[in-house]
Each structure stands twice: as structure tokens, then as C-alpha cells.
Amino acid sequence: MLKTRNPVQLIPVLFLGVILLGTVLLMLPFARAGAGAAPLMTALFTSTSAVAVTGLIVVDTPTYWSQAGQWIIMALFQIGGFGIMTAATFLGLAVGRGVRLSDKMATQVERSRLDLGHGHEVLKLVLIITIAVEALVTLILTCRLRFFYDMEWADAAWHGLFHAISAFNNAGFSSFSDSVMGFQSDWLMLAPIMLAVIVTALGFPVMQELRAAPLQFRKWTLHTKITVTWTAVLLAAGFIAILWAEWANADTLGPMALGDKALNALLHSVMPRTAGFNSLDVSSFRDSTLAVNYVLMFIGGGSAGTAGGIKITTFVVLLAVVWSEIRGHRDASMFGRRFGTGIERQALSVAVLAASLIGAGAMGLLAFTDMDMKDALFEAISAFSTVGLSTGVTGDLPAPAQAIIIALMFIGRVGTITVATALALGAARKPYRFPEENPIVG
Template sequence: MRKLLRSIVASPPRILVLGFAAIIFLGAGLLMLPFSHLQGAAPRFIDALFTATSATCVTGLVVVDTGTYWTTAGQIIILAMIQIGGLGFMTMSTLFAIMLKRRISLKERLVLQEALNQSSVEGIIRLVRKVVVYSLTIELTGAILFAIRFMFDMPVGEAIYKGVFHAVSFFNNAGFDIMGDYRSLVDYVGDPLVNVVTMLLIILGGLGFVVLADLVEIRNPKRKLSLHSKVVLSMSGFLIVAGAAVILLFEFTNARTMGPLGFGEKIFAAFMQSVSPRTAGVNSVDVGALRQATQFIIVILMFIGASPGSTGGGIKTTTFTALVGAVSAMIRGKEDVVLFRYRLAQERVYKALTVTLFAFGLVILVTMILSTTEDHGFLMILFEVTSAFGTVGLSMGLTAQLTVAGKIIIILMMFIGRLGPLTLTYALGPKQGRALYRNAEGKIIIG
């Protein structure tokens, strides 16, 4: 029995899968308790499980309104799951081990390496310290700014509580809000402070902790941005600006979304709707009222997602950049993919292609399955599935109407999206040995 258990949790990917699953079921159990929900409104287990998965996988899809259905205790449980899910349970456990001055074993370092998507264990404990310090500093700053703004609209205690909740939720790209009636930030669509702070929290959470560390240490004249940071920053900036421009173009005259807004409010709304699909799930206009072209653009942004080692999901900006680089190299007749004068190893391009095709196939398959279980339009279902896979949390209104089968499928998609399809494949699949030979080269006609 002991050997069996040891073999089940032998690899870092399996530890991550089991760890996240344990947190989800524990959170669901806590949400079922009487103090977590309003009297007379006990949730079904599937709804508690859905909420716990969405919080732990920092998604933001909800089957009940977070601000009105759950009590303060229930909301704090959700917030704790968001924080653990965003930073990673191994990061949190390592933090406690450091505080207790306990030695971190090699196996724990290997799990951290997998969780933080690093290429080696060198400097992994220093990175964990940075992750915690950066996260708490950014969340505290966001909470203070939110609380100051909310004090103009509500009592001081409520403003501080909502400031903390939304700062943690938005930095971890979770998208949960407690504004009530599924409103998210619709009431603050033109508010400069709320919009800027929200977007900065989402962007900083989605860049990845390695990039944040690079940016903090760039003040040192001897330090230069790594290739990874350059790729993440350039592609993230391009997607935000290009996405905002396209959304503004399509929605400028839409009477149900941006049409009635002033020009400045339209700019804020366009950028918010461009930043949010990068796995945050915050909206300042009604997503269901957007034009179909805009909704499809958001599907693409959600599929790409955030960056490696961040609190977000999706195939990641670096994966998308590698694919674009490969296409560009092929068109120009070049053999190598070159980014910022650095050549990418062929295995990196293969991995980018594998992740993208795996994710694309998974999204299409689940969309087709949900199209048979849910009586809704194809685009609405595709939007929901992509949002779950990218751990985004945006919805066109389908989440609350899902059947039990639909909820189970979306739960699995959120779980896969948070861990990453390759991590789950490595965890569940047998360990492959190194090939002892290479096959003879063959040729096929492409294109």
C-alpha cells in the first residue's frame, strides 16, 4: 500500500494535481457549512464544488452571485482559495516552512520548479520569497487605493473590506467580485482610479513573477532584461493595445455597451475589456451585449491568456510568440526562430506547437460536447469553454444556466486550465524512457 501511494505521488506534476484537488474539495466542504451561506439558501454540492474550483483555479465563473449569496465568512473562504490558488499551494507551504526555519528538500524544490514553470531548481527558494513579497506589496497597495475610492460610496469598514477583496481577486486574475447582482465594475466604467488600479493589478499578476523580479532589479546597471521578460512585455503590450483598438472600433456605436458613454469612458472601457480577457474576468460593460465580432476577439485573447509563472492561464504569451516567430521564419525562408537576436531551440517551438494544438483540440472537443448538453448558441458555449480553459471568468450569461453535466465539464476545464494541459498529461501518463534510436528521415508534401 505504501509503495502504491509513493508511486502515485512520485512526480511533481502528480503532486500538483493532487494538491489542487485536495484544496478544491476542502474548500467545497467549507462552503457547504451553515456559516458560509445565507440562511435557507444551502447550496447543492455541485454548486459549492464549482465555486471552490473557480476560486482555487483563479477563474471567476460563478453559478451564484458572490456578493449576495455567500456570507462574509463564505467570501473570506473564497478569498483564501483565490490567494492559495493564485500563488500556488506549494509556494504557500514553502513560505510556512521558511518561517518555521525548516529545510526545503530536493523533492519539494522540484515541485516548486514545476509549479512556477522554471527550467531549474537553482534560486527557486529566492524566487518564492520574491513571489510572496511582490504579491503582498502589490495587493496591499491596490487594497489601499480601492478602499480610498470606495469610501466615497459606502461606509469605511465596507470600503476597506471590498478594497482588500478586489485587490487580491484582481491581482490573482480571479475575477471574483462582491459588488452584487453580477455587476462586476459596470458602475465604475468611467472611473479613472478604479479602472487604472484594476488594470495594473491584472497586468502585474499576469506578467509572471520572473518578469516582476526582472523589472524590480533593472535598476541595477549590470542587470539587463532577460529574453523571457522582453518577449512577455512586448507581446503583452501588443495584445493589450491591439485588443483595445479593435474592441473600441467594433463597440464605438453599440447602444447596448459603449455607445452612450463619453469618449474618455469608451477608452477606459475598451482597455478594460482588452486587459481582462488576459485571464482576469473583470468587466465594465455587459459582455453578453457586445457584438459577436467583439466576443470572438475576446475568445482569442482568452485563449492566448497570460504569461508563464503568473497567476493566469491560457496557452501563454510566450507560446503565442514562438508560434508567430515560427510562421514568420517560414515565410522569410529562415531556418531558425529568432527573437531579440536570440535563436529559439527547436524543442521550444515544438513545445509551443504541442501546447497550442492540445489546447485548441480540447476547447473544440468540450465545446462540441457542451453543445449537446446545453441548449444555447455555439458562440456562447465557445466563449464559456474558452473562459474556463483560460481561467478567465468572463461569461455571456451561460454559467448560471448550466446543467449539472455542464457544470462538471466546466469544472474539469477550469482544473485543466489552471494546471496546464501538459502538466496534467505528464501527471496521468506513464513516464517515457529516452529513445535509443532515431528513425530514418521521410518526406511528405506540406501545404
């Protein structure tokens, strides 16, 4: 029986357990399309990427894995996207022991402290949203593939379901070898995928509040105001930056009509912040576009959802702190509310730990490969932020480099704060404080 006062302590263990189970299943001969079983490293990398809803791959999903193997992968990123906190809640409610969530318990989920109330209410909300969005997107994509691309119903339904679940869970896996590059001019294929990604990247607490008080900005909590507002800001900024940078690039947006340029620039503004679908060849991006992706991937999406990165609220809190210091204000604030010192320290810790891990990961990749710095940095940020975009180097990584990416995906999914919590079980606060003395800064 699991005994713990803090459900967050179970997150790394549960994630690791699902990853190992997925690895074993993918190593079985029936999971591979070709002869023999998949090697351990290939299975482990794919399982980690799926559970961490990242989307980085070392082998081509539709050709390397059998239909059964692809079903296993889809199940893994559905579980990963569903959320380890929800899984822990479900287990506690199902067996009536072990993990329990009390009424109005302040629960830490993926670096965010949220008041989500009863565990069964969380489970119900997640189930309703998951089923509704995935079913709707599956229906749209299936009909589009059947009637516009003349696919058989079975094939259309399979591809529609796979992409709907992958998009909703921000997984970035595709049942097509070229991701969604075959639909560069198709709004009815790309728009539902983008909308599913954006909705779930807001985070479940925001979705719950938007459902209860839609279009009532003044009634929203500070968390929801920040998440919704800055999601719009980042999407618009990313769209403009990518459209401008790639406008005349003959290998990306250059040959396209105006409408197609806008569609693909928008998709590549959505995906770096959370999911790994691509309609353009990322390896052909200009350096300025890669730099934009670095920033968008590092920030990520909303808290307590399937998005990765340091999260929007972390970025905004740090931005507010810097702005308040520049203006000489005592408190950092936004929308008429000031941030507490504890939240500011947490945001700083998350950002510094994330940057340190990404830097270490990039240096490790450089040590074991001959890739350029820009590719190593892109790969490290994409892995840690569980984005899944790549400049095309993932499949050529040697085993030590693959291990680095696996570690980054796992830590990035679990979250730097929850990892620290799990490693510091039972840590006691010091019963004293040192005298204050301030060094020179800057």
C-alpha cells in the same frame, strides 16, 4: 512523506486537494447566506473557479454566500493565485523533507521552464510582491469607496480588500453583483484593478527581473523581452479593436463620453487575457468583439504567474516559427536569439492540446444545452484560459455542462504540460529511432 524528483508532479494533486477542501467548507451551512447548505455541484464549481482563479460563477457571490463563505472564496483564490509551485516550495522548506529545490534547479512551472534558484528566494519574492501590491490596491480602493461613495469604513475596507486580492490573483471574483459595472466612469476605481491584473499577469520571473533591471531592455532575458513587449502589443491591439467594434453599440460604449469609452475599452482589453472583471455587459458585445475576446483569452498572459491561456511565449514562439517558414529561414528567432527545437515542440504541443480541449468542451456544452455556438465557444475558452468572463449563460448550465466547465478550469489552471507530466510518471525514452520519411504537408 512525499517522494518525487520532479515537484511538477505534485501540482495536480495539490490543486485537487485545495479544491476538495474548499468544496467541503462551502457546503457547510454557515457559508451560505440563505437557509440550508449549498448543493455539492454549486460548492464544487465555486471552489474550482476560485482555486483556478477563473471567476466563473453559477450563483451570485455577494447574495448567495454569507460573509464567511465569501472569506472562504477569497482565501481559495489567494491560495490558487499564490501558485501551487510556491506552495510546494513552502512545504518542502517548512518540513525539511519531501519536495526540495536545489540551487539553480531548472523547474517547470505552468508550461514554462525557468531558473528560479533557491526555493526560499522564490517564496520571499512572491510574498513581498503579493503583500505590497495587494496592500496598495486595497488602500486606494478603500479610500475611494469611503470618501467618494460614502461607504462605511468596514464595508469600504471589505470591498477594497476583496477586489485587490481578486485582481492581483487574476481571479475576477467581485463582491458586487454586477462586477465593476457600477464604476464605468471612475478611473480611480478601475485603474488600480487593471494595474494589479497587468502586473501579476506578467509572471513572477518577469517581475523579479524588472525589479533587478528596470528599464534596461538590453539586459533582459529573452523571456522577459517577449513577455513585456507582447503584453504591450496585445493590450494596445485589444484596446483599439474593442473601441472600434463597440464605439456605436447602444448597449455598451455607444452612450458614453470619449473618456469613458477609452476607459472601458481598455479594461476589456486587459481582462480577457487573464481576469474576469467586466464593466460592460459582455452578452451585448457584437460578434466581432467576441472574436477579439476569443483570441485574447486563448493567448492569455505571462508564464509562471496567475494568468491563464496558452501564454504569451507559447504564442510568440509559434508566430516566429510560422514567420521563419514563410521567409525560408532555417531557425525561428526573436531579439537576436533563436529558439531551440525543444521549445518549438513544447509550444506546438501546448497550443494543439489547448485547442483540442476547448473544441471538445464547446461541443460538450452544445450537447447538453441549447446555447449558440458563439456562447459555447466563449464559455469554453474562458474556462480553459481561467479568464472568468461570460456572456451570461454560466448560471443556467445543467449539471453535466457545469462538470465540463469544472474540468476545463482545472486542466487550464494545472496546465496541459503539467497534466501530461503527471500522467506519464516514470515514462522511459525509447532506446531507438525509426528511419526518417517525410509525408506531403499542405
